[in-house]
Amino acid sequence: MIIRTRLTLWYAGVLILSLVIIGLGTYREIDEQLRHAHRREPTEHAISETSEMVFQVGIPAILLGLLGGWWLTRKALAPVSKLTDAITKIHERNLRESLSRTRNGDELDRLTEVFNDMLMRLDDSFNRIREFTLHASHELKTPLTVLCGETETALRDESLSPTERERLVSQLDELLRLARIVDGLTLLAKADTGQVALKLEPVRLDELVRENFADTQILAEPQQIQVELAGCGEIPVRGDRHRLRQLLLNLADNAVKYNQPQGRVTMNLRRVDDVAEFTITNTGPGIPPESLPRIFDRFYRGDPAHSNEVDGCGLGLSIAKWIVSAHRGTIRIESVPDQLTTVTVRLPLDA
Amino acid sequence: MRVLVVEDERKTASFVRKALQSEGFAVDVCPNGNDALAAAKSTPFDVIVLDIMLPGRDGLSVLRQLRERRDATPILLLSARGEVNERVEGLNLGADDYLPKPFELAELVARVRALVRRGGENKSPVLRVADLTLDTLTRRAQRGGSEIELTAREYRLLEFLMRSADRLCGRMMILEKVWDYDFDPGTNLVDVYVRRLREKIDANFEPKLLHTVRGSGYILKERP
Numbered sequence: 001m002i003i004r005t006r007l008t009l010w011y012a013g014v015l016i017l018s019l020v021i022i023g024l025g026t027y028r029e030i031d032e033q034l035r036h037a038h039r040r041e042p043t044e045h046a047i048s049e050t051s052e053m054v055f056q057v058g059i060p061a062i063l064l065g066l067l068g069g070w071w072l073t074r075k076a077l078a079p080v081s082k083l084t085d086a087i088t089k090i091h092e093r094n095l096r097e098s099l100s101r102t103r104n105g106d107e108l109d110r111l112t113e114v115f116n117d118m119l120m121r122l123d124d125s126f127n128r129i130r131e132f133t134l135h136a137s138h139e140l141k142t143p144l145t146v147l148c149g150e151t152e153t154a155l156r157d158e159s160l161s162p163t164e165r166e167r168l169v170s171q172l173d174e175l176l177r178l179a180r181i182v183d184g185l186t187l188l189a190k191a192d193t194g195q196v197a198l199k200l201e202p203v204r205l206d207e208l209v210r211e212n213f214a215d216t217q218i219l220a221e222p223q224q225i226q227v228e229l230a231g232c233g234e235i236p237v238r239g240d241r242h243r244l245r246q247l248l249l250n251l252a253d254n255a256v257k258y259n260q261p262q263g264r265v266t267m268n269l270r271r272v273d274d275v276a277e278f279t280i281t282n283t284g285p286g287i288p289p290e291s292l293p294r295i296f297d298r299f300y301r302g303d304p305a306h307s308n309e310v311d312g313c314g315l316g317l318s319i320a321k322w323i324v325s326a327h328r329g330t331i332r333i334e335s336v337p338d339q340l341t342t343v344t345v346r347l348p349l350d351a
Numbered sequence: 352m353r354v355l356v357v358e359d360e361r362k363t364a365s366f367v368r369k370a371l372q373s374e375g376f377a378v379d380v381c382p383n384g385n386d387a388l389a390a391a392k393s394t395p396f397d398v399i400v401l402d403i404m405l406p407g408r409d410g411l412s413v414l415r416q417l418r419e420r421r422d423a424t425p426i427l428l429l430s431a432r433g434e435v436n437e438r439v440e441g442l443n444l445g446a447d448d449y450l451p452k453p454f455e456l457a458e459l460v461a462r463v464r465a466l467v468r469r470g471g472e473n474k475s476p477v478l479r480v481a482d483l484t485l486d487t488l489t490r491r492a493q494r495g496g497s498e499i500e501l502t503a504r505e506y507r508l509l510e511f512l513m514r515s516a517d518r519l520c521g522r523m524m525i526l527e528k529v530w531d532y533d534f535d536p537g538t539n540l541v542d543v544y545v546r547r548l549r550e551k552i553d554a555n556f557e558p559k560l561l562h563t564v565r566g567s568g569y570i571l572k573e574r575p
Contacts, residue, residue: 141431142360145453149366152456152567156373169565179453180537186432197436214504218543246534253538313537 003080004073011069012062019058026050079108087115095123127193134189140182148175177313184315188298191322198240198326202350205235205244205276209269212248216256216265223261230268235276236350239327247323248278250316251343255282258341271349275329278345286337295333296321352467353377355396357387357413358429359405367400370456371463384408388416396424398466400459401446403430403437411444418445425466429454438533450523457567458521465515465524478513480560481573483552485513492552499551504529508544509552512561512571521568545569 027050034046079102086099098116102109151172155165190196209232217227237244255265263283270277287295294300299314324331329347354376358364361382368378379394381387384405391399399417403410414426428441431452438449448462478485483494490506492499501509507529512520522541526532530540545561553559562570 138431141452142363145431146360146362146366148453149363149370149456153366153369156370175453176455180535182453183451183535214502215540218504218547219538219540221547222543242533245532246536249532249536249538249540253536316537 004070004077007073008066008070011073012066015062015065015069019054019062023050023054023058026053083108083112083115090119092126095119095126130189130192133185134193134195137182137186137189141186144175144179144182148172148179151175181313181315184313184319188315188318188322191326196326198243200238200240203237203239203241203244205237205239205278205347206232206269208241208244208248209267209278212245212252213267215249216252216267219253220256220259220265223256223259223263225256225259225262226264228264228266230266232267232269233271235269235271237276237327237347238350239347243323243326247320247345250320251280251345254316255280255284255341255343258282259284272346274349275346276349278347279342281340281342283339284341286339286341287333287335288337289335292333292335296331352397353379353394354463355387355390355394355399356380357382357384357399357405357410358402359383360402363402366456367459370460374460374464376463382406384410384413387413391417391422391424398463399424399426400463401426401428403428403432403441411441414441414444414446427459427462427466429459455521455523455567457519457564458523461515461519461521461524461568464518468518478510478516480513480516480571481558482556483513483560485509494552494556501548501551504544505548505551508548512569515571517570517572519564519568519570525568541569 027046030049031046083099096119098119099112101112101116151168154160155168155172160168187196210229213227213229213232220227252265252267259265259282264281265283266279266281268277268279291300296317298318301314321331324345324347327347329345331346332344333341334344335341352375354371356364356367356371356378358367358380359382364380364382368380371378376397379390379396381390382405385408387399387401388408401410401413405413410428410430414428417424417426425447426445428438428446428449429452430437430441430449438451441449447466450459450462476486476488478487483492485492487510490501492501492506492509508525511525511528523535525541526535545563549561553561558573560571560573562572564570
């Protein structure tokens, strides 16, 4: 039961109770007066007179009171609904936009004030975490540079045995993978703290898709995967050319990596109403339904047992999502395991 | 050939120096910007490798100062931040190349070599390595008298490798020059393309020209 209904019912209860008290009082008063005036049995007369008064005046008064009470509680609780609406709109990115206050010093204003304080503290903590990630990824770069450099220096030694060489090469491979992870992490941490500016310009998305299609065909060749471009009409968008190319390559690379030998990759670019829609499907084993909601999370690996089978930095889709959001677009993945996995990207057209 | 390495991180400076020395460069190391400015004034260098994050005067300020006093020495910027803006700013200030940390040593050496040879780059429209020729005007490639069909991307790749003949080309460098990617896409795009190109230019011919340097990149040259 919402507070408004509860308060109205309480109010009605109080009104009825006071009516009963008033009724009883009136009854006794009338009874007394009649006794003095006529000195005979007045009771029946008093009862009918009282009930007449109660029905004629009391019931309308109660109804009016109820209506008034409903209106009053509604008015008193209106700021609470407003507060609720405002709070629903809060997420981790707009904590700084505090709720507007009435500044009339009442309880709700006080609640808003305390709530705003809490938002500030949360925002500080979020910022600290974001900055921590950014600093951590910067700090990792120097030791990584040293490790890569020293491993490569060691590899230059002509007197290494094949086993030693093999070991160093594998070590260097892992170091370079780590470097890619740190790069991805730096990019996302910078995007989180609003330090990555997109260079927006008119871009022909179809040209980027065609170029990407040609590269994907080559990437897919070793596993004999068929790549098709179903449609690619002229579609202008406003975007950052480099980032959009990074997005397309990233999605194409995934479609090839997570495919099966002799599988198929199909790309399609078309105009749907006032958005550009790019889809890319692959015929790989797919993504289990329970993993889909978390697929864009950083370092999320659906099946930990298979996490190392495919080489990757675990940040590709998070970066893809960031690029799409930064262009005010949407990205969606649907998957029917063992049949078809489809990634759909929608970007606003260049007006 | 003399290179100035401006880097405050001792270990990084040390292996960069070793790598460049083993490639036949004479190397001087400066740990900060002011020393670097003084060194560049007294000694003519062929290339300066300049870290952006230095104690005191930072790399970009050193770069600005050098260009202000009309010192045109080719400069390769190094940075741990790897920001696109920083790269653009550095190149606008007159740097010649930019390499984000962590980098592959081979990549750094290749870039330094490219800067040294930049002046003497082959300007002729017909590039030639052994019996492989590439006419940059007609965009035709031939080896041993027979025509080689190339896609647009393969052509750009071959042109880049031929212009850098006898020099190691790192993967990042190839991605940058042939694909115009300024990020590491984490794919084996370069390797797959090189394999295809090799099919076309090397499979039916001797000697083999396109060689892989494991963990580092590729080199197009006549003798292995």
